[in-house]
Amino acid sequence: MIELSGVEKKLGDFALKDISLQLPKGYIMGLIGANGAGKTTLLHIILGLYRADKGDVRIFGCKPDIDEVKVRGEIGWVLAEELFHSGFTLQENAQFYGKYYLNYSRALFEDYCERFGLKPDKKLKEHSKGEKLKFQFAFAMSHQPKLLLLDEPTASFDPEFRAEFLRIITRFVSDGEHSVILATHLTKDLDRIADYIAMLDAGRLIFHLERTQLEDRYRLVAGEEYKIKCLPADQVIAMESGEYGARAFVKYNQRFVYDSELAVSVPNLEDIMFYLLKKEKQPGRW
Numbered sequence: 001m002i003e004l005s006g007v008e009k010k011l012g013d014f015a016l017k018d019i020s021l022q023l024p025k026g027y028i029m030g031l032i033g034a035n036g037a038g039k040t041t042l043l044h045i046i047l048g049l050y051r052a053d054k055g056d057v058r059i060f061g062c063k064p065d066i067d068e069v070k071v072r073g074e075i076g077w078v079l080a081e082e083l084f085h086s087g088f089t090l091q092e093n094a095q096f097y098g099k100y101y102l103n104y105s106r107a108l109f110e111d112y113c114e115r116f117g118l119k120p121d122k123k124l125k126e127h128s129k130g131e132k133l134k135f136q137f138a139f140a141m142s143h144q145p146k147l148l149l150l151d152e153p154t155a156s157f158d159p160e161f162r163a164e165f166l167r168i169i170t171r172f173v174s175d176g177e178h179s180v181i182l183a184t185h186l187t188k189d190l191d192r193i194a195d196y197i198a199m200l201d202a203g204r205l206i207f208h209l210e211r212t213q214l215e216d217r218y219r220l221v222a223g224e225e226y227k228i229k230c231l232p233a234d235q236v237i238a239m240e241s242g243e244y245g246a247r248a249f250v251k252y253n254q255r256f257v258y259d260s261e262l263a264v265s266v267p268n269l270e271d272i273m274f275y276l277l278k279k280e281k282q283p284g285r286w
Helices: 039-047 068-073 090-098 106-115 129-142 159-172 188-193 211-215 269-281
Strands: 002-011 014-023 028-032 054-059 075-078 147-151 179-183 196-201 204-210 218-223 236-242 245-251 263-265
Touching (some): 002 039, 014 039, 014 204, 028 188, 028 269, 039 054, 039 075, 039 147, 039 179, 068 075, 075 129, 090 106, 090 129, 106 129, 129 159, 147 159, 159 179, 159 188, 196 211, 196 269, 204 211
Parallel strands (some): 028 196, 075 147, 147 179
Antiparallel strands (some): 002 054, 218 245, 218 263
16 A cells, blocks of 8 residues: 655755655554654655655555545545644535545534534634544545544544544554554554554654564563673663663563563563664664
């Protein structure tokens, strides 16, 4: 469904550098990284709002800059930018922009508005940030896209709606014909639903892996400091010491037998992002 090869884009002092990744139909990709890592820029390239300076971008087998109408018509999005008319009501916005989508359904839009607790006859500018994002999501789902691009929406949702949001996108991909890219620096939701994880830092792709592959790549090892320091140096990515012992973030080797007094666990995405970013910022320390 999505294929990027050697994609680069310079915007002022920032640049995406040599981004290559794929996402097949029927899966959810979590796009993680700190603020400013390049997540939004990459989504804009996939959507066709930016044109890559270098590399190849193919969505549904098409190039967004050549087959713009076809590609955009199959993509639903929720972005931080307000691209709709703030003085229009939700319904007026949906009707105005819905005509550009072959499969737009007013009935479906109104159904999602009711489901999300939105009032279609209320002006967009009178809504909170979270409600505006709910509106974007309702509109995206109302034109029945094949691909959803979601840029940091969950941070503005209350816990109840966030759970509903995750249920909807999980069902969205369940038929094997639809896919989702969810960009976020909040990783707990991705631990539950993501099939693939791609991590960006300062415009570079740190990794792009299936979630199960990521679980097999790293471990957290905790215990007495002298025991942690005895771990093979080529396995240790980062280490911290504290009053009650030490903890190391390590490359996992199935053949290596850890000291029985060390606690070994599978890190979650928050741990993985924290330690890899720490390593990137202090490459000579560890």
